[in-house]
Structure formats: C-alpha cells, structure tokens
Ligand SMILES: Cc1cc2nc3c(=O)[nH]c(=O)nc-3n(C[C@H](O)[C@H](O)[C@H](O)COP(=O)(O)OP(=O)(O)OC[C@H]3O[C@@H](n4cnc5c(N)ncnc54)[C@H](O)[C@@H]3O)c2cc1C
Ligand SMILES: Cc1ncc(C[n+]2csc(CCOP(=O)(O)OP(=O)(O)O)c2C)c(N)n1
C-alpha cells in the first residue's frame with residue numbers, strides 16, 4: 001500500500017544521503033522524495049512516498065528512526081492528512097488545442113504561468129492522484145515535458161510534527 | 164592556549180581513558196602520529212595491515228567494557244579498514260575508527276589517496292562524521308564514543324582531513340553529550356513487562372533464547388538469575404555463548420544451523436519463547452513460516468526496535484536494555500511469588516532429556532586421525548575452560564562453539580554476522596592486550612589464518628603470547644562440506660595446495676611452532692603450549708586433522724529447526740522427534 005512518511009531531520013550535510021542510502025541498501029521503494037529546510041534552519045523536513053506491505057512500512061519507519069540524524073518520523077497515513085504536489089507541464093498549444101488546453105487547466109484549477117505562440121506552461125497543485133488524472137485527461141501527444149515536485153504532506157488539525 | 168587538531172585528537176583519547184590505539188601511519192595522519200609520539204598516556208599498537216587494526220580494536224571492545232580505537236590513514240588505509248568495520252557493525256560492537264582524509268580544499272578533486280570514507284562506510288557504521296572544522300573536533304570525538312557505546316552499540320568512523328589536524332584551536336572536552344535526535348531507550352514498557360511475565364507463568368513449554376545483546380549489555384548475571392529462578396531451559400546463539408554458563412544443566416547448547424538437537428527441537432516446540440538480545444538471524448531461524456507453524460507466543464527484548472518483528476512476528480515486544488528489563492521481570496516474578504506450573508515444566512524437561520540423551524555432539528574417536536572436535540575438547544580441559552577463545556570462520560569455528568564450553572560472557576570472540584575469515588589472530592592480539600593475564604587461544608583453519616598471518620609480527624612486537632590452535636584439514640572445510648552435501652562432491656577450489664610449513668613460519672616470526680599429526684600427541688603438545696615454560700611465548704600449533712570431518716547437526720538452508728541433518732549415530736532418530744509420543748501439535 002502507498003504510504004506518506006514525514007521525516008524531521010537535522011539539516012546537516014550527509015543526512016539526506018543516509019536516508020536515500022537506507023532505502024537502496026534495504027531494497028525499499030521510493031516513489032517520491034522531497035526535502036527542504038523548515039522555519040527552524042537547523043531542521044529539514046522530508047516527505048517520502050513509498051509503498052510496501054505493512055511489515056515493510058514498519059521496518060522502514062524503524063530503520064529511519066535509527067538514523068542518528070533523524071529526529072522524528074510519522075506515517076501520515078495513520079491519521080487524517082493533507083497531501084500536495086506541484087506539477088509544471090509544458091504543452092503544445094496551437095490551433096484548436098489552445099482553447100482546449102486553457103479549458104482543461106481551468107477544470108483542474110491549474111494556472112497558465114508561461115505563454116508562447118506555440119506553448120503553454122501549466123502549474124497544477126493537488127494530490128498526486130489529481131496530477132495523474134490531469135495527465136490522463138489531456139492528449140498525451142501535446143505534452144512537451146512535465147516536472148513534478150513529489151508529494152509533501154502534513155497532518156490535519158492539531159497533529160504536528162515538531163521537536 | 165591553542166593546540167593543533169592532532170593534539171586535540173590525542174587529548175580526546177586521553178580523556179576517554181583509551182589504553183591502546185591500533186593503527187598504521189600514512190600521509191594524512193602524520194600530524195596525529197607526531198602528536199602520539201609526544202605523549203605517553205596511551206600506547207599505539209602498530210599492526211601489519213589496517214584490517215587487523217580494526218579487528219584488534221573490535222576484540223579489545225568485545226573482551227572488555229571499553230571501546231576499542233583504530234587509527235588509519237586516508238585512501239588505502241581507510242579502505243583496508245572497511246572489512247573490519249563491517250565485521251564490528253554486523254555484531255553490534257562498539258568501536259571508534261579514526262581515519263585520515265586529504266585536506267579539505269583537496270576533497271573532491273581526486274586528490275592523492277582520497278576516498279570518500281564517509282560514503283564508503285555509511286552502510287556499515289552506526290554513524291560517521293567528517294570533521295571540517297577544528298573547532299568541532301573534540302565535540303565530534305566525544306559524540307563518536309557516546310554513540311558507539313550507547314543503545315545498540317556499533318562502530319563509529321571519524322574522518323579527519325589533514326588540514327584539520329594542523330589547524331589550531333582551544334581544547335575543551337565536553338563533559339556530556341546531548342544529541343536531540345538520538346535518545347536510546349533503556350527501560351522497557353512496564354505494561355509489556357507485566358504481560359510478558361504473565362505469559363511466562365502460564366507457559367507449558369517455556370524457553371529462553373539468549374543472544375549477543377546479553378553479552379554486549381553486560382546482562383549475564385540477570386540472564387542467569389532469570390533462567391534459574393524460573394527453572395526453564397535456555398539456549399544461546401553463536402554470539403550469546405557465555406552469557407549463560409555453558410556447563411549448566413538448564414543450558415541446552417547453541418541453537419541454529421549448527422546448534423544441538425535439543426536446543427533446536429526446544430526452539431521449534433516451545434510454547435512461550437523469550438528472546439533476549441537475539442535477532443532471529445537466518446542462521447537461527449531459516450524459515451520463519453516453518454518456525455511459526457508450531458504455535459507459540461514470543462516475547463522479544465531488544466534495545467533496537469528494528470530488530471523486533473524484522474523476520475519473525477512477535478507477541479510481546481519490549482524495547483529496552485536487557486539488563487534493565489530482566490531486572491524488572493525478576494523483581495516482578497519475585498513479587499508475584501509464582502513460577503510456571505511445576506507439572507508442565509517437569510513434562511517439558513522430560514521431553515528435553517529424551518532429546519538430550521542422544522548426545523548429538525558425539526563423534527567417532529580415532530587412533531589414526533586427529534578429530535578436530537577432540538582438539539577443542541582437550542583445549543577446553545587443559546585451559547580449565549578459562550581461556551578467552553577467538554576464532555576464524557569455517558568448520559573450526561563451529562567446533563570451537565560446540566565443544567568449548569563458555570561459562571563467562573566475553574570469553575568467546577568470533578565474527579558471526581559477517582563471518583570474516585582473518586578475524587581470529589588480530590582479535591586474539593586485541594583480547595590479550597585487554598586481558599594481559601588471561602590465556603588467549605585462537606582456534607583457526609589453515610585457510611583463515613592465512614588471511615591475516617602477517618599479524619604474527621605484531622604479536623611478536625607487543626609480546627602477546629597467544630596460542631594459535633590451527634585445525635588444519637587442508638581444505639576450506641566449510642566450503643568443502645557444502646560441496647559434499649549440495650554439489651555432488653565437486654570440490655571446486657576448496658582444496659588448499661602448496662600450504663606453507665606453519666612451524667617454520669611461526670619460527671621465522673620469532674615464535675614457537677609445533678606440527679601435530681597423531682591423536683596421541685594432541686594432549687601433550689597442548690599441555691606444553693600452555694605450560695609455564697611457554698607462558699610468555701606465542702605458540703602456533705598446526706594440528707593435521709581428519710579432512711573428511713563434517714559439522715553436525717546441520718539445519719540446511721530452507722529447512723525447519725526440527726529437520727536437522729544429524730550425525731551418523733543419530734540416523735535412526737531422524738523424523739522421530741518425540742520418543743514419548745506426546746502430540747505437541749495440538750497442545751497450544
Ligand atoms: C559459518 C557460520 C555459521 C553460523 N552458524 C550459526 C548457528 O548455528 N547458530 C547461531 O546462533 N548463529 C550462527 N552464526 C552466526 C549468525 O550469522 C549470527 O551472527 C548470529 O546468529 C546472531 O546472533 P544474535 O541473534 O545473538 O544477534 P547479535 O548479532 O549478537 O545481535 C544482538 C542483538 O541484541 C540487541 N542488543 C544489543 N545490545 C543490547 C542491549 N544492551 N539490550 C538489549 N538488546 C541489545 C541488538 O539490537 C541485536 O538485535 C553462524 C555464523 C557463521 C559465520
Ligand atoms: C573473507 C572471507 N572469504 C570467504 C569466506 C567464505 N568461507 C566461509 S568458511 C570458508 C572456509 C574456511 O576455511 P578454513 O579457514 O580452513 O576453515 P575450515 O572450514 O577448514 O575449518 C570460506 C572460504 C569467508 N567467510 N570470509
């Protein structure tokens with residue numbers, strides 16, 4: 001099953017490679033990984049989307065916690081959470097496609113952030129599923145390139161991941 | 164006053180009470196070696212290969228309560244150390260390895276003798292550091308020692324660029340360490356402990372499975388008290404040997420691939436199992452499904468949550484230090500004033516005795532050929548069971564585990580997790596330095612000893628009178644055994660041609676050598692080697708043993724613990740686990 005792990009770790013050189021190294025050394029899957037510093041510059045916050053059986057996810061969580069630089073790990077799936085990913089898609093937008101692309105971007109609440117005579121670049125934010133749906137919905141042949149940030153996640157309501 | 168980074172390293176080691184540093188010099192650590200030259204708080208032991216420095220430091224830790232330290236130069240010195248580091252990592256041994264690194268401005272430029280030590284060792288250390296600023300050096304070394312010895316112990320590497328050893332800083336050694344992201348658990352959850360105790364008291368066929376965590380956690384006294392007060396049978400893993408006295412009646416021997424019949428049968432057919440600092444390794448439980456097909460409740464005590472439910476699902480996980488957790492369990496048992504039902508227990512013991520009476524470690528003695536098991540038994544007798552025994556990897560290692568009976572923890576030192584040939588001799592040197600008054604024997608094979616035989620030179624220099632017991636079967640015996648069993652006796656590259664004359668080698672290094680070819684000479688030579696006349700000497704004994712001997716019992720990969728290959732005298736027992744015909748299948 002797909003799980004979103006949220007990790008608070010020391011903002012130190014090498015910490016990221018320890019996490020990534022752990023996944024490859026133990027044969028765990030990484031579907032996506034995002035990381036950046038937090039409001040506290042000594043800490044980074046990472047979101048890893050992974051999949052595996054419950055046993056595997058349990059091991060991943062335990063192994064992550066074992067890394068000296070990891071402060072806390074939570075599995076967002078354990079309770080209500082919000083997930084967001086951002087995607088930039090450059091599409092060919094000529095002729096009748098131009099109207100169609102604009103319409104699709106609107107339907108998905110995307111924004112066209114760059115326009116040329118032949119292209120649109122659409123910024124879209126949402127769950128990874130929604131971004132997938134967008135790609136499914138438009139004509140594949142018009143896609144010139146896509147860049148996705150990978151999912152970030154946060155717990156709903158009072159649930160916070162903090163020291 | 165400001166001092167150099169190199170001097171800071173030396174001062175830190177002094178502050179940590181380090182007695183010995185095992186190492187080998189080179190360009191990147193010359194500054195540190197110069198600082199070592201100018202101090203006398205600790206002694207430096209110059210090995211002949213960096214791998215040996217790390218094994219010696221590791222065994223120094225294994226055989227004492229201190230943390231071994233190794234020092235190597237950058238590049239090849241660092242890569243040579245990697246096998247030693249991985250060996251310690253797999254067995255959870257605390258150790259600090261200091262490696263030299265090229266100067267910070269040169270890092271990343273493929274500089275002379277540059278390797279990414281932090282990158283190379285990342286998967287086989289508990290943690291590692293690259294020190295880029297001399298101001299952080301002392302703090303980092305303090306953290307390294309703290310991380311190495313707390314929680315689940317393990318090796319820590321501190322990589323120190325040459326310019327950092329030359330830069331100046333004020334020296335201040337921190338008194339304590341606080342790492343917000345690293346807080347090892349010691350006390351177990353009281354609710355879980357209570358649950359565990361209740362489960363044990365209701366057990367019909369309880370069993371205690373004791374691992375290396377009990378040795379590392381200095382919990383031998385608690386383990387022994389716990390097992391004795393309950394009156395239950397117990398077993399040790401290869402890494403746990405000595406944590407519970409090997410000669411005690413409640414001890415069923417080692418379990419696992421080459422465990423005893425009774426220890427393995429009890430593991431399969433117990434109904435409540437307490438795992439104490441043991442990690443259900445695949446050499447113990449090859450097939451978790453088969454193991455669990457016989458219903459049982461499992462209580463698992465381990466400091467490392469990731470050891471719990473990794474291969475085998477358990478019912479009562481207890482995360483904590485074995486010493487603390489067992490102490491609380493003992494107190495609770497005292498308080499409750501109850502023990503498992505005596506009738507159930509005596510039935511269980513009756514079954515166990517019916518297994519034990521087969522004497523699965525019996526072997527056919529010979530007047531013509533030296534049986535390797537016989538050599539180990541004689542070594543046990545002649546050393547009064549008191550020697551510290553190190554071993555290499557192979558058949559001899561298993562015989563050393565089966566036929567020497569270890570009554571103390573930290574008496575048996577071997578590479579279990581990584582299975583590193585070449586561990587034995589440098590380990591014996593490290594153990595001898597940590598225990599100058601102990602008798603130290605290294606049980607090895609003619610294959611393994613040659614992986615670090617150059618350390619005979621180190622042993623000479625530092626007067627470590629280790630007794631090398633080489634069980635020389637002319638074969639990479641463990642490999643030959645597998646080829647005999649699983650590859651139609653095609654002995655591909657497992658025969659060692661052109662072996663050297665080990666007696667001459669020993670003599671060339673300034674030691675005493677004996678070649679023993681007759682069973683009747685085994686005892687007299689061992690007596691001589693351990694006699695006062697040779698007390699101060701390293702003695703190399705080259706025992707020419709029966710080449711065809713195999714290690715039994717054996718649980719083949721993929722088989723259950725009750726599906727052992729048994730020695731010839733037990734062939735009639737195979738497949739008839741229960742002589743008294745109790746139907747254990749339906750009792751749980
Ligand atoms: C040729 C060969 C054959 C082998 N055959 C066998 C065999 O027949 N039987 C066998 O048993 N092994 C055998 N081994 C060894 C095997 O590979 C493993 O190394 C061994 O079984 C692991 O032992 P352990 O479970 O005690 O764990 P260890 O590796 O000793 O791990 C210790 C565990 O205790 C925990 N721990 C550490 N400190 C504490 C503490 N203070 N409190 C609580 N928990 C703590 C750790 O987290 C870890 O989970 C063989 C090895 C070789 C090379
Ligand atoms: C460094 C290393 N290389 C290879 C092996 C694989 N291996 C395991 S046991 C063994 C044979 C050991 O031979 P020897 O030391 O003579 O011991 P014996 O089994 O004959 O007692 C080998 C090659 C290993 N464990 N370690």
Ligand SMILES: [Mg+2]
Nearest residue numbers: 608609638640
């Ligand atoms: Mg051999």
